[in-house]
Amino acid sequence: MTALAALRNALVGRPRDAALIGGIGLAYAGLYLWVIGDLGPGGEGGLAARFPAWERVWQARGPLYFEPVGLIEAGPWIWTFSPLNTLLALGLGLLLGGNLVLGWRVRHGASHCAWRAPGGSLLAALPALLAGGACCAPMLLIWLGLPLAGALIPVLPWLLPLAALLLLASLLILARRLAASTS
Template sequence: MSTDSAADGAGVAARIERLLRHTAVAVRGALTRRDGQLLLGVSGLAYFLLYLAGLRHLGFGPAGYEVSVVSNPLTRAFRQVGPFQWEPIALVVVGPVELLVSPLNVLLGAVLASLVGLNLAVSAVAWRGPSACRLGPGAGAVSGLPGLLSGFACCGPTILLVVGVQASAGLLSLFQWLLPLTVVALLGTLLWVGSRVETT
């Protein structure tokens, strides 16, 4: 019985190791190509800017130049104002662009943007090289869809207010789970694409 359990455990560990190795090969392969790098950069930056705009931390106002920081920035940087949202500690105005700087929101947005960009880059490069992969033409689109969930997580309550929906507490509490689900879904799709890449 214990021998069978040990064998099953070794088999699972081997499958996980193979999955991670294939995913690393897929990511490396995508990032060594110019089209993969371009897609990662463009889609990642676009998602990052949309994420900040969804939080209402990036916008436009009267043209000017200003940098102002709140008192006790280190303490206030960790103060939550909502699920997976932290208080801004600085305002940066450059021309008509206004940016509220919240280090933890910026870090979270950068992680999500990187995952979205990697998913799209790996899927697109794999789709363009069908001899190396077994991916269908919809893989790129499917891999980017989880990133949309985090958009609902950051600005879903605002959207409900704009369209005039009376949201119950249960519906509002749903939004706090969308962001962790997004991270899991993005990692899952990246591993799925990686599992379908032939390392040979």
């Protein structure tokens, strides 16, 4: 089985794994949007949506951080909706979910195999966890007002693309390991 076939099978071939990846992706996206300030408490309990500023969809507040185009109020939550921030959050969340699920499958598959590769298969998921934290951790440090956050400001624009590349690379490595363990 090739790595691409193993990846496709793991991501869409098993409904339970696909649901788990989607759940992890949504949870991470919600956390990401909360940390960057797009999602938060303050709603008055109703359900309302207003999108008055679609012309600002491409305006950036900072590197890979875009202006909201609307406001969604759902119960106690207010979401200043930015389609690009939401797509970035969902993309990173789905990559992280795919890495965690594939890491679990590789680890579970290795326990049934008599031969084990040195280093352990859960170590292959470590880049995914570090990359997933690379997006939210600096923003969380800034949000908490910790002095370490000032040292991270110069590298902050590079962390999001670096995290996405690490997540993609880790996903491919895990897919290759899964393909090798099922062959």
